[in-house]
Amino acid sequence: MQSRSALTSVPMGDDLDIYEETGHAHVLCTAALDAGIIAAPLGRALGVDVPLAPGPVMVGEDRAAMWLSPRSWLIRLPEAAEDQVMQAVLARFPERTVHASRYSDQLCWLGIEGAASADLLAAGGFISLERDGLPIGHIKRTLFADVPVLIWRRAQSDWSVAVERSRAGYLAAWIARI
Amino acid sequence: MAAPSNPYRVGEGGLIDRTRPLAFHFNGQRMQGYAGDTVASALIANGVSLIARSFKYHRPRGFLGSGLEDPNAMVEIRDGYGFDAAVRAGQVRLAAGMQVRSVSGWPSLNFDIGALAGYAAKFIKAGFYYKTFMWPNWHLYEPLIRRTTGFGRVDANARPHPRRQHHATCDVLIIGGGAAGIATASALGGSGLRVILADDQPQLGGSLLWSDIEIGGTSAAAWAGDRQAALDGAAAVQVLTDTVVTGAYEGNMFTLLQSFHTDGSPEAPGGIASECLWKLRAGSVVLATGSVERPLVFAGNDRPGVMLASAVRKYLAVHGVAPARELAVFTNNDAGYAAAFAALKAGVRVPAVIDVRDAPPKEFMQRLAAASVRCITGAEVIGTSGGRQLDGITVVPLGGGARQHIRCDGLALSGGATPLVHLTAHRGSKPVYKADVAAFVSGDLPEDWHAVGDACSPCSLSEALTQAHDAARAICRREGVAAPEFSPPDVAQTPGLPIQAHWRAGTGNPSDMFVDFQNDVTVQDIELAVLEGYVSVEHLKRYTTLGMGTDQGRTSNINGLAILAALTGRDMSEVGTTTFRPPYTAVRLGAIAGDRQGPLFRPERLIPAHALHVRAGAVFEDFGWQRPDWYRSNGADREAAVRAEMAAVRSTLGIFDGSPLGKIEISGPDAAAFLDRFYVSNLRTLKPGRIRYSVMTGEDGVIFDDGVVTCVDETLYLAGPTSAHADEVANRLERWRQTEWPELRVGIASVTSNWASFAVAGPRARTTLAALQPDFDVSNAAFPHMSYRAGRIDGIPVRVSRISFTGELQYEINVPARYGQGLMRRLMDISEPACGRLIGMEAWLRLRLEKGYLHVGSDTNGRTTPLDIGMARVVAGKHADFIGKRSLALAYAQSADREQLVGLRAESGQLRVGGRVLADGAMPPCRTEGYVTSACHSPTLGISIGLALIERGHSRLGERVRIFDSGTIVDAEICPPVFYDPENERLQA
Numbered sequence A: 001m002q003s004r005s006a007l008t009s010v011p012m013g014d015d016l017d018i019y020e021e022t023g024h025a026h027v028l029c030t031a032a033l034d035a036g037i038i039a040a041p042l043g044r045a046l047g048v049d050v051p052l053a054p055g056p057v058m059v060g061e062d063r064a065a066m067w068l069s070p071r072s073w074l075i076r077l078p079e080a081a082e083d084q085v086m087q088a089v090l091a092r093f094p095e096r097t098v099h100a101s102r103y104s105d106q107l108c109w110l111g112i113e114g115a116a117s118a119d120l121l122a123a124g125g126f127i128s129l130e131r132d133g134l135p136i137g138h139i140k141r142t143l144f145a146d147v148p149v150l151i152w153r154r155a156q157s158d159w160s161v162a163v164e165r166s167r168a169g170y171l172a173a174w175i176a177r178i
Numbered sequence B: 001m002a003a004p005s006n007p008y009r010v011g012e013g014g015l016i017d018r019t020r021p022l023a024f025h026f027n028g029q030r031m032q033g034y035a036g037d038t039v040a041s042a043l044i045a046n047g048v049s050l051i052a053r054s055f056k057y058h059r060p061r062g063f064l065g066s067g068l069e070d071p072n073a074m075v076e077i078r079d080g081y082g083f084d085a086a087v088r089a090g091q092v093r094l095a096a097g098m099q100v101r102s103v104s105g106w107p108s109l110n111f112d113i114g115a116l117a118g119y120a121a122k123f124i125k126a127g128f129y130y131k132t133f134m135w136p137n138w139h140l141y142e143p144l145i146r147r148t149t150g151f152g153r154v155d156a157n158a159r160p161h162p163r164r165q166h167h168a169t170c171d172v173l174i175i176g177g178g179a180a181g182i183a184t185a186s187a188l189g190g191s192g193l194r195v196i197l198a199d200d201q202p203q204l205g206g207s208l209l210w211s212d213i214e215i216g217g218t219s220a221a222a223w224a225g226d227r228q229a230a231l232d233g234a235a236a237v238q239v240l241t242d243t244v245v246t247g248a249y250e251g252n253m254f255t256l257l258q259s260f261h262t263d264g265s266p267e268a269p270g271g272i273a274s275e276c277l278w279k280l281r282a283g284s285v286v287l288a289t290g291s292v293e294r295p296l297v298f299a300g301n302d303r304p305g306v307m308l309a310s311a312v313r314k315y316l317a318v319h320g321v322a323p324a325r326e327l328a329v330f331t332n333n334d335a336g337y338a339a340a341f342a343a344l345k346a347g348v349r350v351p352a353v354i355d356v357r358d359a360p361p362k363e364f365m366q367r368l369a370a371a372s373v374r375c376i377t378g379a380e381v382i383g384t385s386g387g388r389q390l391d392g393i394t395v396v397p398l399g400g401g402a403r404q405h406i407r408c409d410g411l412a413l414s415g416g417a418t419p420l421v422h423l424t425a426h427r428g429s430k431p432v433y434k435a436d437v438a439a440f441v442s443g444d445l446p447e448d449w450h451a452v453g454d455a456c457s458p459c460s461l462s463e464a465l466t467q468a469h470d471a472a473r474a475i476c477r478r479e480g481v482a483a484p485e486f487s488p489p490d491v492a493q494t495p496g497l498p499i500q501a502h503w504r505a506g507t508g509n510p511s512d513m514f515v516d517f518q519n520d521v522t523v524q525d526i527e528l529a530v531l532e533g534y535v536s537v538e539h540l541k542r543y544t545t546l547g548m549g550t551d552q553g554r555t556s557n558i559n560g561l562a563i564l565a566a567l568t569g570r571d572m573s574e575v576g577t578t579t580f581r582p583p584y585t586a587v588r589l590g591a592i593a594g595d596r597q598g599p600l601f602r603p604e605r606l607i608p609a610h611a612l613h614v615r616a617g618a619v620f621e622d623f624g625w626q627r628p629d630w631y632r633s634n635g636a637d638r639e640a641a642v643r644a645e646m647a648a649v650r651s652t653l654g655i656f657d658g659s660p661l662g663k664i665e666i667s668g669p670d671a672a673a674f675l676d677r678f679y680v681s682n683l684r685t686l687k688p689g690r691i692r693y694s695v696m697t698g699e700d701g702v703i704f705d706d707g708v709v710t711c712v713d714e715t716l717y718l719a720g721p722t723s724a725h726a727d728e729v730a731n732r733l734e735r736w737r738q739t740e741w742p743e744l745r746v747g748i749a750s751v752t753s754n755w756a757s758f759a760v761a762g763p764r765a766r767t768t769l770a771a772l773q774p775d776f777d778v779s780n781a782a783f784p785h786m787s788y789r790a791g792r793i794d795g796i797p798v799r800v801s802r803i804s805f806t807g808e809l810q811y812e813i814n815v816p817a818r819y820g821q822g823l824m825r826r827l828m829d830i831s832e833p834a835c836g837r838l839i840g841m842e843a844w845l846r847l848r849l850e851k852g853y854l855h856v857g858s859d860t861n862g863r864t865t866p867l868d869i870g871m872a873r874v875v876a877g878k879h880a881d882f883i884g885k886r887s888l889a890l891a892y893a894q895s896a897d898r899e900q901l902v903g904l905r906a907e908s909g910q911l912r913v914g915g916r917v918l919a920d921g922a923m924p925p926c927r928t929e930g931y932v933t934s935a936c937h938s939p940t941l942g943i944s945i946g947l948a949l950i951e952r953g954h955s956r957l958g959e960r961v962r963i964f965d966s967g968t969i970v971d972a973e974i975c976p977p978v979f980y981d982p983e984n985e986r987l988q989a
Helices: A035-046 A079-092 A115-126 A165-177 B041-046 B112-125 B140-150 B179-188 B208-209 B221-234 B308-318 B333-343 B362-370 B422-426 B463-477 B525-531 B539-543 B557-568 B590-591 B609-617 B638-651 B671-677 B721-740 B765-772 B817-834 B841-851 B872-877
Strands: A017-019 A024-031 A064-069 A074-079 A097-103 A108-111 A140-144 A145-155 A157-162 B018-027 B029-034 B072-077 B083-088 B100-104 B165-174 B197-198 B237-240 B243-249 B253-262 B271-287 B289-295 B307-308 B327-333 B354-355 B374-377 B379-386 B390-397 B404-407 B410-414 B417-419 B430-436 B439-441 B449-451 B515-516 B620-621 B625-632 B654-657 B666-667 B690-696 B703-713 B716-721 B749-750 B757-762 B788-793 B795-804 B810-816 B837-839 B899-906 B914-919 B928-938 B943-951 B960-965 B969-976
Touching: A024 A035, A024 A079, A024 B083, A024 B749, A035 A074, A035 A079, A035 A097, A064 A140, A074 A079, A079 A097, A097 B666, A097 B749, A108 A115, A108 A165, A115 A157, A115 B165, A145 A165, A157 A165, B018 B041, B029 B041, B029 B307, B041 B308, B165 B179, B179 B197, B179 B208, B179 B221, B179 B237, B179 B271, B179 B410, B179 B463, B197 B243, B208 B221, B208 B308, B221 B237, B243 B422, B271 B463, B271 B590, B289 B308, B307 B308, B308 B327, B308 B333, B327 B333, B327 B379, B333 B354, B333 B362, B333 B404, B333 B410, B354 B379, B354 B390, B362 B374, B410 B417, B417 B439, B449 B463, B515 B525, B515 B557, B525 B539, B539 B557, B609 B620, B609 B817, B625 B638, B625 B837, B625 B841, B638 B654, B638 B837, B654 B817, B666 B671, B666 B721, B671 B716, B671 B899, B703 B721, B703 B788, B716 B721, B721 B749, B757 B765, B757 B817, B765 B810, B765 B817, B810 B817, B841 B943, B928 B960, B943 B969
Parallel strands: B018 B100, B165 B197, B165 B271, B197 B237, B271 B449, B307 B410, B327 B354, B327 B410, B354 B374, B654 B837
Antiparallel strands: A017 A108, A024 A074, A024 A097, A064 A074, A108 A157, A140 A145, A145 A157, B018 B029, B072 B083, B072 B100, B243 B253, B253 B271, B289 B417, B379 B390, B390 B404, B430 B439, B620 B625, B654 B757, B666 B716, B666 B749, B690 B703, B703 B716, B757 B810, B788 B795, B795 B810, B899 B943, B899 B969, B914 B928, B914 B960, B928 B943, B960 B969
16 A cells, blocks of 8 residues: 655745655554553653653654653653564553553644744734743644644754644645635 | 815814825725725715614614714725725724725615615514514514615625734833824833733824814924834834724733725725734733714714714714714713814814713813804704705704704714723623613723723723823732832813713604614614613613624613613613623634635645545545545445455455554553553453454443554553544543552643554465564464564564454554655555455445444444443453442433444435434334434345444344335344354454
8 A cells, every 4th residue: 555645746936835744653552550650660661761751852763752641651762672672562562541542643743843833823823832831852742733742842943843644634735825 | 164075174283194085986986085094084074974874764864973883884895905894983984996885775865765674663673673573583684674774795706805814912001193192002011021902093183183182381292293203113012003903801801803905006906904912811901992972862863964072073083074064063071072162173063062061170161262163062962854955953952942943064062972882791790780871881890900091990091091001000019020110290181070971862852863774773763662671771771682783882881771770770780781702893703714714714724645545546534534535446436446456355455544543552560550540341351462342431431442452562552543543532431540659650742643553464464464574473373363563664664463343354554754745655565456446435344344344423323332332241351440330330321222333234225324323114204213323234144234322222133114214115124243254254254
């Protein structure tokens, strides 16, 4: 079966670079117990520590862990590591007190870079993009252009925006319109 | 005095750029203004005094104000970027090439037949519309009345102005760029706090721009300009000019409308080039909105030529326009004198200043005397003369006496200042009356708000600057930053004397005393309202339309309330004000909508193989997701295609994209116990690899959703809610886990969009699945009905459920969404030799109807329980508790009289959804005892079939009923709901 990404193209400008981020896999980890109990063994199974509070993304050598809720985390990792990590989580938590779900296709990730990136994000979302509102290295769940997204600030003007795959086409059209 | 093209332009002065003339048209006549003019100032400069007709009596109306407070000057404007059907002339900056037209008056503004209504004025007072036009029907009169009223006509073909939206946060929002706003921003400039200063004018300064006061040894206007330059250079301060704060909401959230204007040039068109709607959240708020002046109420006060004194000053000082050649002034406070001095300075003759006070400031009287201007104190204006233009006023001493007529073509009114407290009112703060300034001022301010200047209470300039400084200090303390270094500058201002409230003339015909200029509400209307018992301010507003015009009563409310108070023997505090709601001033709907139009009207959800469905000729319908309803490739029209699609499923194979179906993973040691509390079926006995259908109810026992639950293993289950409820079910599971059963060790993961899902249904479903070569046995024995397998196809993870919604052998194949198109293409290739077809939603739903399967939302309503749909045995067999169980045990739920789901076979005609089942076979009008919930013509059975909720339905099988729908009667037989393969032989095959 032929693989197909959610988006084929997104228009770009001189001071704005928008592209679909590919090449990563994502796993959603959901805990049946309080995070404090499972965080350490989960971190060992994943190869990256999981954050215990909203905000900062924990970045490891080739993977990153993002806090979604007190009992769920989104793990970004190399595509080749997806199955191995899922098996590692199951092996570490055979009763599924932590469960790893395939999530690579749930979200479409857009990379947004450039001087105009903050203006673009401010046109569609109401969170503060100031230093104290969304510091570099932090992620937030919010509404952007009326759809739920994750916004990860990787550098001053370098953002990753994750939108549910079914809404990716709408968001791309919205960005093109803006 | 001025160029012939601008007869009312003063020789010099103003902030306009006289080197940049701008040509425009008004009602087809070519005119000229200058860069920096508003449409209103340019029209006045060109000698236009009649700008509109009033709403009801079509009386001639001139410019009363100079901005958003003006109730009269509504015009339509077509500029280089778009069209506005009704905007206020004083709020629009002039641009080259503008086409301005008046929006009232027929056949013309000057000769308006509607003015005949004035002769019938005595018969059409307040409440006229409520009392008449009732017989035989309001709609008989409505078209004519609508034609003679309203402001502007929408041009459906006109381009909207370009728009965008912006979200922002700041530490301090300062609303208003007058003296107090500028001073606050200046004080906060070095604090490090992020400050936004918003003002509706193109230039900061507010009334300083036309003030003759000196600040810090320089003119007020120059001081404002210097401060603006400093603020523009401050890194943490953002000055937003041409920006109106239109609404204040909870959490210090604000909406702002920013306009971007171009004057027009050979290279670029002129007009409103774009608008930006801001949604701004602020930490602290400084309300520095100032005040608007109100007129005085006397007979004939609506005649063109009568203008607010503040507007006179602004037109003279900012636009270099004199609204009259002979300008009288009528005032009850010091502000009127400033207008007189400004007029004199501009070379306008001032025949008299009339002050209701006996003793105005001596310095003012001396200055007037020096200019040979009469100052008539302790007197009032009681009438005006002229036609469409003022030519004189009648003045009498207060309390009566000799009348004197004074010739003038302009009259400046100053009835006092009304603080602009609308934004605090948006947050629920009730204005309170302050007698010493004769005005309603802000009541309790919202948290972290500060009111300064006139917005707090009418005050002197030095008081305003001190308040601004104090507010800045308070904000710095709250934010923990250093206090401001900025100090209030010295102000050279003549000490004033208090206002003397004067709400209406002591003599004259009340029917000629206008309170609301736009809606023609007179003192007599208020008297009538009181006479008829409408003594609440909210009732008065609705009965008389006082303050309901486009100006939202900025100039009329207080006068109206004061007159009401006097008529009812109450004081102003008792009367109160009406409720101010957002928006503060008119906002174009397009600005609010922003990009939410056309394909972006609302976020669409697309299935992973959307593009391939498009190529296959799918006709989409929005079911929360864009889903194929039918395929043009299957038939020339919808009915033909649906028949072909149904036939394919019954005879060979149908391929249906079910990707939106909910997919929720419930994991953990207590997953089974947890799920069992939501569904009416016993899920604890569900074995690994098996699937069970069930329904989920609310605490009231009413069906909320249905679907299948799959046991992957003892610690992992898949819940499959309907696509419409997928998110809601996931949220419900999470809510109950967190709030009611935190002790259960359960994790919940909604993964709906991660998987593309295709159902293959029909006799060839198994061979089709086998052709995909999954790495598990698909034989009937190894993979029976209602079971689940996970494995791989071509190395890709796959989840397959053998379940049926059609009554045929059916598999639902799930692959990661990126492979959705690939799977669909493979399935189409495999099924092509067997004449398989893609199946749309309509055929899918009709197939399930033949099988008698429930469609939640269609076959259920807000009362339907599992007992009503034939699941009584399932409910009775479950001993464990579940949400809704107690409600299902109540006598009401157990009653045999309830509406119960049954089948219907038509014996004549076609059943249609919504058809009412007539009680006892009677003819309407009569009681009904149920309705058709689903219906279609079954190509398999060759008859019209349906499902229906009918009282006592389960005990009435075989009974004939009559069904009424849109005037036709259909005879039908009540039958079991399963029409197709009741023995389930086909889906078990």
